[in-house]
Amino acid sequence: MLRASGLRKTYVTPAGDVHALRSFDHAFEPGKVTAVLGPSGSGKSPLLNLLAGFDVPSAGEVWLGDVAINRLPERERSGLRLRSFGFVFQSFNLVTVFSALQNVALPLGLAGVPRAERDERARETLERVGLLHRADHLPHKLxxxxxxxxxxxxxxxNDPAVVFADEPTGSLDSANGALVLSALEQVALDGRTVVLVTHDVALAGRAHSRLRLLDGRLDSVDHGGATVPEAGLQDAALTGPAPTADRAVPLTSR
Ligand SMILES: Nc1ncnc2c1ncn2[C@@H]1O[C@H](COP(=O)(O)OP(=O)(O)OP(=O)(O)O)[C@@H](O)[C@H]1O
Ligand SMILES: [Mg+2]
Structure with a gap:
């Protein structure tokens, strides 16, 4: 279980202190997609960076199970990241001179997985996302x-316990964005924790729960399933058939 308690982050800059996160407490449920919403500057990316151990809090703790990851030395934190976390970013961050397969195998190499095993695992994982037939393509051919x-x-x-996604659908059209979200949903069904930062209220409406940040604070938590905010319906109406109550269900039908 990934859990944040009393999390604060203040950046000290020449222009003064920036209180990116003022106080944040939340336990992220395994097997669920949790969307993090909030206006630009509300602290979403700083939160993700703290949860993922890229950054350390000014106060508070980030727990993965019974390990306070913020207390680990950088070397151990990066080892934990390689073993337990996966990341998807808006801009993909693929290595342009590597094939799809080599890109997928890259973090396994960093984690010390032997070559034959990492290629096999990379192939299996590409197959899971329906892209084995593109394994040898360079990113620009995709x-x-x-x-x-x-x-x-x-x-x-790397079979991570937690997958973090920061605006993973931001550069995609709505159909591809929906596909990526469905894939993240499958990831959660395997019992992983998925933390999804998005501006897209229609996508967030399909997550299992939503956290809203405002000015560095947790403004609201909503575990409701079937509500799609008004703006999301309007967006969907622009790009597809008229939305119905049936389409406003969460990603899973359980
Ligand atoms: N490394 C940093 N050093 C100094 N200030 C930072 C740093 N990272 C973030 N901040 C500040 O923290 C505040 C919140 O961060 P940020 O704007 O990334 O939030 P966000 O909710 O992710 O916004 P967006 O939706 O635009 O990505 C901002 O005022 C930003 O300038
Ligand atoms: Mg951000």
């Missing part, structure tokens, strides 16, 4: 949606 699915496969290759 569509935006395919690139994002390679990035997702890379995030999953």
């Amino acid at each position: 569509s935006g949606g395919e690139r994002q699915r390679v990035a997702l496969a890379r995030a999953l290759a």
